[in-house]
Structure formats: C-alpha cells, structure tokens
Amino acid sequence: MKHLIFLLFLAATTLPLFAQRITETQYFDKNDDSTRKENAVTYSLTTYTDSSKKVYTVKKYSIKGQLQSDFSFRTYGVQVKYDGNYIVYHDNGHLKIKGAYIRDRLQGELTSWYANGQIKRKDEYVMDSLIRGHCYTATGKDTTWFPFDVGFTYGNGLQELFQFFGKNIHYPINSLKLGIQGDVHILFTIEKNGTVSHEQVRKSVNEEIDAEALRIFRVLPPNWKPTLKDGEPQRQQAILPVSFRVEG
Template identity: 30%
Template sequence: MKLKLRIICLLACLPLITPAQLDTVIYMKLNKQPTSKEKAFYCITLLKKSDKKFVETRFQKHPDIQWSQTGYSKIKVLSDSVLKVKKYQDNKLQLKLKRYFSPVNDSIYYFEEVDKQDHLWRTGYTKNKFPLHLVQEMKTYFENGQLESIRTYKDNRCIESTHWHEDGTPAPENRAIDLDSLAEFPGGQAELFKFISKNIRYPQQAKNKRITGKVFLQFIITDKGKVSDVKVIKSVHPLLDEEARRVVGSMPNWKPAKFMGKHVNIRYQVPINFKLIGFW
C-alpha cells in the first residue's frame, strides 16, 4: 500500500532563541535524525531554570530559512521517576500531565503520561526522560480511553503509524511517518504561490457580487509527482471553489516526497485567497 501523509503549509515565523541562553540545542533533519544547524528542519532547545525546573521548546524551519516556534513545555522534576509537564502552544496552556518512568534496561525507559483528570494520554519507550528520544512503540489515547494511534519508532524516527477515530473506526490516511524529504513544487514554495497568483482568474460573476474569501484545498502529490484527488476542504462560494480547484489541478509535476529512500504519495494542503483590491 502506498503511503499517504497530510502536510500543512506553515507560514508564521518567529526568531530562534539565541543558543548562548540554552543548556541544550538539538538540531534534526526532517526524518528526526541529528544534523547541523544549517541542514536542520527541526530544533529542540532545553533551558535550565533551576535544578528541578526546565523549559523545552520546539521549532521548525520554513523554506525562507526562518524558524517558528511550534510549542514549548515547562518541566518540573518531582523525583527520579516522575516529571510534571505543562504543554503550551501560542503561549496558552494546552495540557497538564505527569510522566512516569520505569527502566526497561540500561538504556531504555518505559513511560506513561497521565493528565490532570487521570486519563492515560500516552505510553511508549524512550532513551531520554526529556527531551524524549523515542524508540520501539508509542501509543496515544483519546479522553474516553479509546486508542488513538500506534506508532513505531527507530532511533526517534517514526517509520510506521496506524490511527483510529474516537469511535474506534480506522483512520487509514491519517499517517504521521517522518519523511526523508517533502514533496516540492518546481522552484520551491515561493514559486508555488507565484504560479497560483499568475494563473488564477477571478470569476467575473464573483467580482460583480463582491464575493471574497480564502479557499482551502487538499490534494495528493503522487509518487510520480503528479497532482491528483484535488478537494475543497474549506469552501467560500462554488464560483471561487471551482476556480481554486482548476488552478491547483493545472499545476505542473512536483518533485515527489521520499520515505526510506523510496518515492511516496503525500497529502498536501494549500490556501488560495480571493481578495478584491480597490473594488467598490
């Protein structure tokens, strides 16, 4: 079965914290393997606030070589086997949990994460207590206790994943494996948006009715680089939806994504903004 992934275009950028402020900086490639700062796609920083308090921050690099913060965690060491973790996104507290560890052997720990309401949130195996360095298997759970996902890791890289909906039905296309490389439009992301801007034709009827908005589309870049299965996932108006679908469907072949050295299908999302300027 060919692999399908869902990739969301991230455009917001924030500066990376100066490494001199930090105790640990880990740079990783797209496939979560260690690399240099210049070649990195992800970055994890660890700041020691005291002997028992730390801040773990995660970043992602964008095509314009800017970094954006994807979230951070405040970690408090309660004992050798228990951590208290507060997870934040957009500077808002998202989750409070405790992470319990038990040694499997000299190099691997089994861990369980339980939230404030004593719901089991995640279990797995890791080489580090923080930042986690995942190995073997990790499971995540919904609040109702239903299994959400099982992911297989090899040296911190997700190489296989299976997901379910909250009612227990399979979600076969919701995959989260760590690719070697993403699918790429010829010339990169900047050229992608230039292509859309150059080829979009604002429907006259939509202009007359002053219909505006942002249409979100989802499509597959096949292992041959072809664009297929174009769908509108957030509609504005049938006139704009159809034009957005037409433009995406007319795109040239992409450079296909790679996983474990082989080309694979990848599911991609892109927004197309219809805006009338100087139109009254």
C-alpha cells in the first residue's frame, strides 16, 4: 500500500533578490516591490567586488539620492548571506545601525541610534555570541537588553506548520498512481505586519503537485511573525520546500 511522507523546511532569503551582473540599478515602489523608474520611491545600486560575482555590496537610496542603507553580501552556493558592513540610516540622514556580519553572524561592535542621535544599543559579538550588550531609552537611560536579530517564526513554532500541512494536504491521485514525487519550493514574502504575499512556485514537480502545495499554503492560518532587527519588523522573503514522497 503506497503512502506519502511530507517534509517541510524553511529557509530565509534576504530581500530584495538581485540579478547576477557586475553593476545593477533596481527601482522600488512604496511597498518595496520592484517597479519602473517613473514609479519608484527608492532605488538600489549593486556593485560586485570580484569577477566571481559572489561578493557584492548593495546601497539603497531614496529617489532623491539620500543613502538609506549599505549592506555587504557573499553567496555560498545558492545561499546569500550578510558578509561585511551592515549600515542603516534614519530618514533624517543620521546613522541608525552600524555593525558587521561574517556569514550571517554578527561580528565585532554593533551600535544603533535613535533618530535624535541618542545611542539605542551598544553590543559586542564574536561570531554571533554576545560578549557584552547594553540597550538604552531615547532619553539615554539604561533599559532591558533585547536581541538585535530575531528570525521569523510561525505561531508557537514550526511544529504548528508541520501539523497543518500533514492534516490537510492530499497527494494528487494521478501523480500518486504514477509514483511521481519531488520537492515543491514555495517562495513567498513575510510582510512587516506578519501577512504573506507574492507566493509562487520557485521549484516545480508537476502542475498538480505544485497546485496542491500552493493550495494548502494559501489556506494556512495567518500566524506568521516577521523578522526583527533591533526590535523593528523587517520585510523578508522565505522559501518553504514541501516534499512529496511515495513508498511502495
């Protein structure tokens, strides 16, 4: 008797995704989605630092040319990770965050500021391990320290996600009879308010298996919690691989 096994995993990818070219300018609308120049409120300039195109920086600007952020990245296989400077500016041009990563791990001194110039955080890390850390109020008083990086989650944990898929997904009959199996990768965006958008199949098995994976994803209860940076929600892409397996 054939039966099926579902395996679910999540992987984060940093927004936005960039084409693999030496230099690229990309424009974004008010929702931070790619758009044409005439509709843009911000734009980014991607500069590769070597011929392998694996090491690059992304600087983002307001359409008027004010620098908003300056991030460094490195690709490892199919993964893109923070690797180098991580700098963010307030709308008034003052520094908001200044730190550095090595392979997505915080390294060295990390400082953040309120828009009024008051220090908000002063941490020190060794490969993501906190050595010392202090957080402050906007008036300069000590306050309870809280993590700088908090990854996205679902409900009370990913087990809720696994259980929902396991109870509700159905192996398409034709594919089951033919023994067709594989992994469907669903690419989607977790918005700052925890809603989900832009879901699409990034890696396909076949039409009916893809459709079933998307069907269940779209009726998933809206219990996503977004990534936080320094206590502020971030818009982020994620990948949900759904594995369809048959066993004889």
